[in-house]
Amino acid sequence: MSVSSPARYVGGEVNSVMKTLTPGMVRFAMCFPDVYEIGMSHLGIQILYDMFNRYDDVWCERVYSPWLDLDKIMREKKIPLFALESQEPVKNFDFLGITLQYEMCYTNVLQVLDLSGIPLLAKDRTEEDPIVIGGGPCSYNPEPIAEFFDLFYIGEGETAYRKLLDVYKEVKEKGGSRQEFLLRAAREVPGMYVPSLYEVSYKEDGTIASFVPTKEGVPAKITKEIVMDLDNAPYPEKPVVPFIRATQDRVVLEIQRGCIRGCRFCQAGQLYRPVREKSLETLKHYATTMLDSTGQEEISLSSLSSSDYSHLEELVDFLMTTCQEKKVNISLPSLRIDAFSLDVMGKVQDVKKSSLTFAPEAGSQRLRNVINKGLTEEVILKGAGLAFEGGWSRVKLYFMLGLPFETEEDIRGIAELSNKIAALYYEVVPKEKRNGPVQIVSSTSFFIPKPFTPFQWAPMCTKEQFLDKAALTKQAVREQLNQKRIK
Ligand code: SF4
Structure with missing residues (x-):
């Protein structure tokens, strides 16, 4: 049996940190629940990995989602998920910190827990299991995944982790339980949300009706943690250098x-x-x-x-x-x-002048105003004109389909704006100066309503609606004069 890209799992990269275990040292497994090449490209993990490893009493190691080939072998041979640096099972660590960058990784979180041999639900975990802590942007809206986590860190990681680790060490030295630690964390450390200490009830439509702490001293409202002085916040001087090409290398x-x-x-x-x-x-x-x-x-x-x-x-x-x-x-x-x-x-x-990118997000000025994208057609055309005169001939445009209040006209606007930019090239660049034909690459992604945005309660289109909108976009492009120049 073989696995693709074994370098994903061996550790030992330049600037990765090895430590000798000392009594009382806290072991923290920092997980990006996606494949190594994506996880290694993430700045937040590099910042926290560096910050934790500057503490003498903490050893932070990394763990990523194994690719399907290794996942299969690990299950067949009963090999538990391990951290890269020590190659030791994640289950033996004090903490498993999982960064939640996008909702599509939620199934990978379950894979990581399952392969580690850690019960999926927080209520089934024992004193032998690591404390599973979630962080990152999705932890701002933790309720949909609350049952799988012991603790959420809401906000920027640089601020409250030292305090959290100190509380953990104190509780451990006194022989306290994980529940005692979680209670103290919720009471004493800002930004911590311990789902097991709250009673949450829901309305019929799935929104929250009430959210009440069940223990005294546990905050009714959790405030996000932010770093105000970025100059003095930790930042890695020696980031880990991947062995294989990462997405952002x-x-x-x-x-x-x-x-x-x-x-x-x-x-x-x-x-x-x-x-x-x-x-x-x-x-x-x-x-x-x-x-x-x-x-x-x-x-x-x-x-x-x-x-x-x-x-x-x-x-x-x-x-x-x-x-x-x-x-x-x-x-x-x-x-x-x-x-x-x-x-x-x-x-x-x-x-070589590679392509330039604009993100108008919506095809018409009306819809750009609706979404508050402060980018007018005039500004886009002016920027494109300057770019063409400066020798660029490729433009990338990013749009979204399915935005609230979108009409057919707005979708057609995507094709029309692409066409206007293509036409502009032939207007502003004289024939003898043209660097080949112009190329406009317009890409459309689908709008997903996100928590804490003004559009958080806007509906999301169904798959069929999205596909219809995509078909209309393509059709509209085919109706344009410069359709051959638009991809
Ligand atoms: S609000 Fe978001 S989309 Fe708009 S410019 Fe800032 S980062 Fe970009």
């Missing part, structure tokens, strides 16, 4: 958290409020240190909307000098397309 420099815009469908825009920037000095330090400690050949700026970072110009200037010396590429996602961004992108994409 580069150094990631988080420049700010939060977004100043308020698109009504966007969960990240709501959850990560308020906007917090890192200083230029901090970013220069981390950029240099991380490139030196990893040997990576690319650095990417991470934020929800990089154009809104107030020192972007100075940062890009610094990176261009540093990266030229080190022969490192710079990647700048999430930029608004304006003259400054195009200038910067022109410099960093010096060899």
Whole structure:
């Protein structure tokens, strides 16, 4: 029997952390419930892994969802799920922390628990089992999965974990039970939600009717934890370098958290409020240190909307000098397309001008107003025009189908806007200067209502409705003059 990509499971990567176990050391298994290449691309795990391992009394290891081939072998041979660093069963750890980034990974959470030999339901777990703790954006709306978790950490992980670990150590030293620990965590550590300490009743439509703590001192309302001073928050100087190509195989420099815009469908825009920037000095330090400690050949700026970072110009200037010396590429996602961004992108994409991306999200101005996407057709066409004049000939457009209040007209608008941009290329670029034919790639994903957004109670389309909308989009593209240039 063989498994594909065994490097997913062996650990030992550059900058991964090995420790010698000492009495009282807390063992934390940090799980991204998806395959290694995706999990290793996640910044939040790198931040927490680094933060935990700076504590002398904690050893944090990583665990990912095994691919189907290894899953099958593990079940046949009764091999329990193990952490990458020590290769020891997750079941022996004090904590299993699972980051919940998207709802589609919920079945993987069950796979991880099942393969680890940990009872799926929190109520069936004993003193021998790790405390299963959920975090990440989906934990802001924990109720649908509450039965599977002992504890949820609501908010940004940098703030309350040290306190939680101290409470755990105190309870353990006194020989206390897991229930005692959970009660103290709920009472003493901000941002903790222990489902077993609440009675939740539901209305007929599935929404919550009441949510009442069952023990004294347990908060009736849990407030999300946020880091206000990002400059002094932990950030990895030595991120782990995967052995095999990860989905995001580069150094990631988080420049700010939060977004100043308020698109009504966007969960990240709501959850990560308020906007917090890192200083230029901090970013220069981390950029240099991380490139030196990893040997990576690319650095990417991470934020929800990089154009809104107030020192972007100075940062890009610094990176261009540093990266030229080190022969490192710079990647700048999430930029608004304006003259400054195009200038910067022109410099960093010096060899071949790859495609530019706009995210109008909706085809008509009416629907863009409904979703509060502050991007007008005028701005899109102006940006595209500047890009075409600057030598780009490929544009990617992102849209959503099934948004609230969408009509057929809005769907047709997707094709019409794509067509207008294609036509613009031939208007602004003279024949002799054209870099081949223009190519517009318009992609549509389906709207999913997300908790804590203004659209949280909007209905989601059925599969059939979505497929009809997709068919209408394609049909509308075929009716356009420049249909051959639109994919
Ligand atoms: S979609 Fe982008 S710009 Fe809009 S709120 Fe979300 S992160 Fe911000």
